[in-house]
Amino acid sequence: MATTTKTLTCIVCPRGCTLTVTLDSALENPVLSVEGQGCKRGVDYATAECTHPTRVLTTTAPTVDGGVVPCKTDRAIPRELLFEAMKAVNALSAPAVVRIGDVLLENLLNTGANIVATANRGYN
Amino acid sequence: MQNYVDKTAPYTALVVIGGGPAGMAAAVAAYDNGVRDMVILERDLNAGGILRQCIHNGFGLHRFGEELTGPEYADRYHKMVVERGIAVKTGATVLDVTPSEEEGVAAYVTAISEAEGMFTLRAGAVVLAMGCRERSKGALNIAGTRPAGIYSAGTAQRFVNMEGYMPGRKVVILGSGDIGLIMARRMTLEGAEVKAVCELMPYSGGLARNITQCLDDFGIPLMLSHTVTQIHGKERLTGVTVSKVDERRRPIPGSEIYFECDTLLLSVGLIPENELTRGAHIGMDGITGGATVDQYRQTSLKGVFACGNVLHVHDLVDYVSEEAALAGSSAAAHLRGELTEGRAITLKTDGKVRYTVPQAVTVTGNTADVTVYFRPSDIYRDVTVTVREGGADGAILSKKKRIKVAPGEMETITIKAADLTATTADTLLVSIEESAKKGGNA
């Protein structure tokens, strides 16, 4: 059975380890081994990246007073959903007064992730 | 620069200039080390500094063990400042720092604000935490017209993330610093077409993870050894000419590529904002663009400390906080009269180490281990970082092996207190030494 190797840059933390992944695409879980990681999270990242890559989306949501408020998904969502997620966030009408952690949208695109505010806005 | 020496001005034990991550962390550390009479002067209307517009994540893994966005990270520190009751004057721009000859006063700090007008404080100690600014397009001297549509990446970041406006729809980015990479993704997510990121150097100045998640994820090409050589458009930018550069970074005739675009974002370097520092005639490091400091982050002006991006440009805010805590606790020690004079050891670098912070170590009876931060001048592989007494032939006080070092990522090496106390050398050489088995330079 032919195996392939793939080089990835780990994005879990700013250290950015270079990971070498050995893959067998015929398998249900194609990752045979991972090398180069500085910590265990690198293995999880490489596995996810080679099967179903995910990303945390950080963006802004429109507020009812005509401004924007920074927000993010509270967990990583499938990478291929980033643009669809942007559409959903851009269609929101967030309140003018928002605190960090306020949920602006629950269960974004049925991913189980919520959109939460990442900045305080409109209060002192 | 006008100097505002006012011996009748009110005394404040500690004046922190700048309410960004460095200033807040310094103030918190000073408080936790016993300082109560202090104020943070912040020119913006809110504390938080540039983090307020850095809405992407990746902050705080070291400091808080979790991944935060910029505003969240700033809020953590703001809460600590508020909990301690530390005074923050926002909308207060410092105009001048003048050294003092008065006993117990490090400097006169003069600021202006809407609430108080112009006012001067006699500061027992000062922490400089003004941050940095982006290199502007003028410094690049690109040929062509001067239309609208050319912004530094940070200005565009502010337009998009804070004001909620799009600076343009078809974008070329010059410079692959982290802000440029982050803005490539940000503009793409907001519906702009980012055509290319051009980098003059043969390697990126940004973090490897940002190449992956900001460019590769969206298929944005990174053009290494390329630069913008001509700007087109009269009222608004209509395009840029990009040229390949040779190994001496000169454009190669005939390699021109035209990109139609309405926006050029520049991410071509950060410069510490040291006008106040220079105005106070504090000793500067020509490479970092910041003050020269010892391990306490004390500048050549006793009682004046510097930390964060005003001292040298950091990759991660976590390191800014760490350095600022050191400066803040040092300021507290200074106010207690504990920062005594000592033997000065200068840190020198070889060509492969571009700079170190601190640039000197003060050795006293109670010297602790010293962590030296440094940046390599280029990418080097399979190297040993060493600290030697005197010069290249000196005894090794500290060493560590590295598989790869790169200019975009700050490195550290620690010198043990015992070695500092024991050595009689007045200079230490920090160098990157290639191992016997040579690795290729990228």
Next chain:
Amino acid sequence: MYDVTVIGAGVVGALIARRLAAYDLRICIVDKENDVARGATAANSAIVHAGFDAKEGSMKARMNVRGSRMMEQVCAELGVSYKRNGSLVVAFEHERAEVEAIYRRGVQNGVEGLRIVEKEELFEMEPNLNPELSCALYAPTGAIVCPYGLTIAAVGNAMDNGAELVLNFEVVSIEKTAEGYTLTAADGRAVETRYLINSAGVYSDEIAKMLGDESFSVHPRRGEYMLLDKECGQTTTCTIFHTPTKMGKGVLVSPTVHGNLIVGPTATDMEDKTDTATTTEGFADIRAKAGDNVAGIPYGKVITSFCGLRSVGSTGDFIIKAENNAVLLGGIESPGLSSSPAIAEYVEELLRGMGLVLTPKADYNPNRAPMDAFRHMSVAEKNEMIQKDSRYGRIICRCEEVTEGEMVAAIHANPPAYDVDAVKRRTRGGMGRCQGGFCSPEVIRILAREWGVSYDAITKNGGGSYINKGRTKVAGGNKEGN
């Protein structure tokens, strides 16, 4: 119906309007741009020439020497930065004959105080000169001025005395009427006037054609400059020219009134009257020639570079014609800035000669407060100002330390500022080392608020120079914007 309409709000048109505003007249100034001082006035050497350059007996010589004498007072009245720093025309030994010829011409033109200085004295005066130089012509009456500052102040002062300014008025046709002229703009607006001044700079030949005068033409000559950081402003004290020879004119190196160092210009004849692009060749040319004057200019400290188009007339001299109740000004290239007060004085005489009645205005005020008044106040005066208007305590431009109060005042003073560059020219906000990186979002917000328009309606310098292209998103999902 206006009594006099001035086409073109460059320095010449501005000083004419300001001079006429002393009389009981209805005056209109039209300009095709979104602000005054946008053509050659915005991008030149910022020098008040002593007057030794122009050919003996020429209109250029006459106007230059007279204008140079008038300039200091005009600037004092208008609160404009002016400094008599003197100028030096430096020469290598083999150029001595040329420098002596310029000396004789200057004396003939009536320039005061001219003398040749020899090497020792020259290097005492200017230690940073190219050490190969051997002598120079010294003109103590040479000066530096801020040309756009002068123009803004002159238009402002004219408006304070009742003149009207109409911007974005690009004259496309002129009709002779029984009482004078009707000017029509590209957008259909019209202005009626009894007398007309054509001070349209590089477009003055096109305006002349609309009036039926095809006797001259004007072509643009590109002049590129580099401006260096204030750290370099002390490189020379005087303005340093090189002796013009058959080989070319050389470039000048000079401090500016704002404390920067300016180096340039190149001289390239052009066809396109709108092409103000800088070129790589131009930068190389400036560097090569500036080295003849001053050793070791630190080009790493360039903060901006720019290009202006000089109006080169077909006759080689200034063209100043009075006919049919119109004054036509063409080819007002260098020394146009230096000559501008004298040209204004001369135009007044020409108008009087064509029957315009000039009755002094009872309440005429020749003075205008300096635009940088706040900057130069004492701490006590500043605090008094901040007490009255707290916005004077809020710094917007941190590099040049410009407050919101100064910006708001500049936006609403005559002539009003509608775009980011207009605020910059009036207050220096955004002109410093970060080149607006930090403050432009704030300046846009202030402009949008003061004029009651949306954030993305604000331009860099009028026309289609929008800074932002619509909102990222709007609550509910509807986006708008340009």
